[in-house]
Structures are given as C-alpha cells and as structure tokens.
Amino acid sequence: MSIVRHIFLVLLVLWATTSPAYAYIDGGSAHLLIQGLIAAAVGALYYLRHPKEIWRSLKKRWKRDRS
Structure with a gap:
C-alpha cells in the first residue's frame, strides 16, 4: 500500500471514532x-x-578544505 492510502485510512478511522469534546478555548x-x-x-x-x-x-x- 502506498503512504497516501495509509494516511487516508488513519484519517478515516480517526474521523469515524470521534466523540464530542466538551471543552472550549478561551x-x-x-x-x-x-x-x-x-x-x-x-x-x-x-x-x-x-x-x-x-x-x-x-x-x-x-x-571541506581539500588541500
């Protein structure tokens, strides 16, 4: 498999397993x-x-000095 497919597969798994984060950035x-x-x-x-x-x-x- 190419590296692009591996990255796509990892991103797909991460996207599919996300849960809401009850946080904020002030x-x-x-x-x-x-x-x-x-x-x-x-x-x-x-x-x-x-x-x-x-x-x-x-x-x-x-x-480098070659002399």
Whole structure:
C-alpha cells in the first residue's frame, strides 16, 4: 500500500471514532495561538527571503578544505 492510502485510512478511522469534546478555548489562549502562528509565518518569510543566498552560505560553511 502506498503512504497516501495509509494516511487516508488513519484519517478515516480517526474521523469515524470521534466523540464530542466538551471543552472550549478561551480568548487569551486563542489569541496566544494565533499570535504564535503569525510570528512563525513572518519569521519563516524573513529567513527564506533569499533562499539562494542561504544555500550558498550553508555550502560555504560546510565545504571541506581539500588541500
């Protein structure tokens, strides 16, 4: 079986066996979660703004001296 079928089967079983959760997320927790997601997205955009430069610097840093 392919990995996609396995994932689909697991999701189907999880969906079929769900039960209601009598809980809530208060406003402070939801705001903290949203703020963290936004900060992660902005941080990733800042870090990946020039992926070619990042790749070059990584290659230069890990390049072994062959002399």
